[in-house]
Amino acid sequence: MLIPLRNYSNYSICESNIKIEDLVDFASKNKLPAISLTDYNLLSGALEFSIKCKKKGIQPIIGLDVDYLSSLKHISRITFVSKNEIGFKNINILSTKINTEKDFLLSLDNINNFTEGNLLILGGLYSIFENISLNHKNFKKLNEEVKLLKDLFNKDIFFEFDSKLDNSFINEISKKLDIHLFQSSFSFYKESNDYQAMRILHCVKNGEYLQNTTYKIENNYSLNRKINCQEQSLISNTHLIANKIHYIIEEKPITLPNFSSDPNSDENKEIIKQSRSGLDLRLKKLFRNLSIEDFNSKSKIYRERLEYELNVITNMKFSGYFLIVSDFIRWAKAQSIPVGPGRGSGAGSIVAWSLLITDVDPIEFGLLFERFLNPDRVSMPDFDIDFCKSRRDEVIEYVQKKYGFQNVAQIITFGTMISRGILKDIGRVEGIPYSEVERMVNKIPYNPVHPLSISELKNNHSDQLGDLAESEMMDKAESMEGALRNISTHAAGIIISSDKLYGNVPLFKDDESEIMATQFNMKDCEKAGLLKFDFLGLANLTIIDETLKLIKNNHDIDIDLTEIPFNDKKSFDLLGKGITCGVFQVESAAMVDTLIKLKPTNLEEVIAVLALNRPGPMQFIDSFIKRKKGEEKIIYDHPLLEPILKETYGIIVYQEQIMKIAQVISGYSLGQADLLRRAIGKKIKAELLSQKEGFIKGATNKKIKSSDATKLFSLIEKFAEYGFNKSHAAAYAFITFYTAYLKAHYPKEFYCELLNNSINNTDKIFIILNEIASQNIDINPPDINFSDYKFTVVENKISYGLSALKGVGEESMKELVYERNKNGNFKNLFDFNRRLSKSILNKRQIEKLILANTFKSFGHSISKLFSNVEYIIQKIDNNSLFNDFNDEQFFMNKKYIEMDDVEAEFESFGFLYSQKKQAAILSKLNISSFKEKIDNKSEIFEDFYFYVIKSQYKTTKNGKRYILMNVINESGFFDLRLFEDKFDMKSLQANYIKTKIKSSFKNDFYNVNIDKIEIINQNSLANEISYFSVEDLLELGIKQDLKDIKIRKQDKILTVSLN
Secondary structure (H helix, E strand, O other): OOOOOOEOOOOOOOOOOOOHHHHHHHHHHOOOOEEEEOOEOOOOOHHHHHHHHHHOOOEEEEEEEEEEEOOOOOEEEEEEEEOOHHHHHHHHHHHHHHHHOOOOOEEOOOHHHHOOOEEEEEEOOOOOOOOOOOOHHHHHHHHHHHHHHHHHOOOOEEEEEOOOOOOHHHHHHHHHHOOOEEEOOOEOEOOHHHHHHHHHHHHHHHOOOHHHOOOOOOOOOEOOOOOOOOOHHHHHHHHHHHOOOOOOOOOOOOOOOOOOOOOOOOHHHHHHHHHHHHHHHHHHHHOOOOOHHHHHHHHHHHHHHHHHHHHHHHHOOOHHHHHHHHHHHHHHHHOOOOEOOOOHHHHHOHHHHHOOOOOOOOOOOOOOHHHOOEOOEOOOOOOEEEEEHHHHHHHHHHHHHHHOHHHEEEEEEEEEOOHHHHHHHHHHHHOOOHHHHHHHHOOOOOOOOOOOOHHHHHHHOHHHHHHHOOOHHHHHHHHHOOOEEEEEEEEEEEEEOOOOOOOOOOEEEOOOOOOEEEOOOHHHHHHOOOEEEEEEEEHHHHHHHHHHHHHHHHHOOOOOHHHOOOOOHHHHHHHHOOOOOOOOOOOOHHHHHHHHHHOOOOHHHHHHHHHHOOOOHHHHHHHHHHHHOOOOOOOOOOHHHHHHHHHHOOOOOEHHHHHHHHHHHHOOOHHHHHHHHHHHHHOOHHHHHHHHHHHHHHHHHOOOOHHHHHHHHHHHHHHHOOOEOHHHHHHHHHHHHHHHHHHHHOHHHHHHHHHHHOOOOHHHHHHHHHHHHHOOOOEEOOOOOOOOOOOEEEOOEEEOOHHHOOOOOHHHHHHHHHHHHHHOOOOOHHHHHHHOOOOOOOHHHHHHHHHOOOOHHHOOOHHHHHOOHHHHHOOOOOOOOOOOOOOHHHOOOOOOOOOOHHHHHHHHHOOOOOOHHHHHHHHOOOOOOHHHHHHOOOOOEEEEEEEEEEEEEEEOOOOOEEEEEEEEEOOEEEEEEEOOOOOOHHHHOOOEEEEEEEEEEEOOEEEEEEEEEEEEOHHHHHHHOOOEOHHHHHHHOOOOOEEEEEEEEOOEEEEEEEO
């Protein structure tokens, strides 16, 4: 029985499609006593592999393939295999060095640092003996090198014999140095029919095309291939090697780092002290206007809850965890770094509220501690903390300094190959035309949250896939699926370890980060005993912070968001009108629709909106709204449910409500109720049956009929599948309200910072500007003499930021503004040319500034400037005697290129910026107001004219492609969706269109659809308009002869022909 001693998994990036379970299942199926994992450079799969092998009773053999520079200056791969814990620690350090030190390369000079506890395998595929000329000199050198390696590894060196390769060197050296050979069974793909997919993976990794790939490996390395070996010693030597292995990586319990540097400190005493004093401060502020008697009465509820939570936390030994989180949050707040009010179930803890971890009062909002930390279910607490995106790294640096740079790391993530992306990769590598690849990709349903696997697509979507379903391309894609194409770091996860990570955990370093990262993924970090904290960067906190600073600067007002009233009418009016661009969590069309229908009047309703707008509970939104308005009767399935469900009009919305129902109806503790909630979510039949019996028994003990209890359990079972965590919704509703408040009271400052946060995203800027225009807020266009590099508020108007223009560069615009502020406005082109060096602005940047009409204060047309860019970019020699101080010297080209205004704006802004001309023309075409019709949800079946500002391809969740058109007419800005293949997206952009609009109601949602559409070119517009003013005609700029045009002149209409 041959033991496989060298195998890759998909953790060998872009080199394998074998998953860890494939290796373990292969060993189990073939009754192997041991199997190896020897991934290239990374040890990311080592822990998962070891745990899964142990469960199956298989000895894991853990090794590492690495590049090695031989004495012949030939780089190839050699294999380390760990015999014991010391050996694994050494390959751990070796892998860390490879993945963190760019110039590190293993050779005879440094290999001695990693030999202890390891054995060495040479030969096989990628061998140091490969591609070496067979001559005496080379043989002698390699023989000497292998002899030295044998001594360094204390004779634990073996040759891998692969009959498909040239084994001349191996055979000779093994005899000469008495080195055992073993039969190669190296594998890096599952089945032989995966071979073509491996060739494509190689091309993806190396940026090659299949037609000229350097991949020369034969189809001999599948996991499930049959290996014929006649020489018994080659097989028995695999057992000899396996018997040298005495190491399994064990799963470890999580170890918390010490909160205090004093080893004798008592964390339990510390959390009790800090929590009690913190609660006192919270209560004094919360109940400052109450009498002493009322204060004591209300405070008692809070203090009792605090003591209960502290008892649970200290008994579960999580005091240090709470103190660590509280410490870095307090530090961040002390540095004026914005911190979110909370996130996830942690907002349900009054200890967290007292320690300033959260800002949500759990008593006021009915939040449950057991949803976060359940004494009946021992698992780690998990606080996810939102920080201001631009200053998050400062908090991580503080943690590094406090707990040690060697004790803090980020977490690795892997980019997995999935259906749509794989087809694009195959198309590129095989040289298939882009349009053909796009056609195939668009047949696959687009679902970024839960992308469908190739097998799911073939089984359930074959009609939609058509000829693609059974194609060779899909077969290759299926082989590549699950392979890992790249590595990166987790967006938020930070490990804080009690011990130094170096040598204990394999590490890597992303080029984009200054912090090391674990090679283990998030789940394996926990199994390795490492504690994860989530430091999330939230852009909305940055926008809020910058808006508050701008309000202070413009109005000399300091706003404390914790003091703003949660009954502010202006904020709720804004939400009820659906003016939500930039308002946290409620920008989507579904959210806007819900807010407009509901018109929330308190924060509880905003919390409910956040919880309801997700798959599952969305079906109850309409009922929720009708019940609030008194249009539908509120029904409680049992009188005991009314106090629990009153806040949501009799509808179960939150997980916390399910827990409270179990407590009230069946006498569950809240900890037991949380277990019930989880059991329903898992849908394990035996567990569900047990829970149902316990629920009914508890209810009958409380004198509730068995039939009623059964009905209530069914109700809970139904709602538990989608009930949302109220703690999370409540914490996020705070940020929703903060952003709504700032937008309602200080719209210019809010919009300004919202734009600055999106300064490199023209699509987002376009959306924001549309809403700004609808609110009748003026925006000053960009100008090199008046605009800042970013958006600003000047004289009660928003001034367009120069950096927001396409292709101009933020640093260059900063330099331009700095020069202008220092030495005054640019007087003319000559002055501009003289003061800004060529290193600041290149030709392309100046072109963009010209197209955006930022030089308008100089009095030259866009066409004139653009036609002479080559002369403008040439810097004036300051010592020249012939310099004159006017601009004519730059206008050597007298044949101006006539620039189209619309095209110029698309080139510089990325969209149509000035739309007044188009809106004015459309006002003469449309008989009724489109905005009025859709605002009133009127029945529509009529013609409307629009101008398409921007168009782009989108895909529905079901994979159907459509064109999203951002359009305007005289009544406002709108989004229209076009499901019609005959139109190209580009043909619609910057054009007038005539549409037949048809409205309909579907599932209580008002839908507006395009029934017919045609493009109306500018010259044909005259035939659509009943009559013109002279000004209208001039505005159109028609470039062809027209006959019988009606012109309105005072009280007469003249019919004329024009040429």
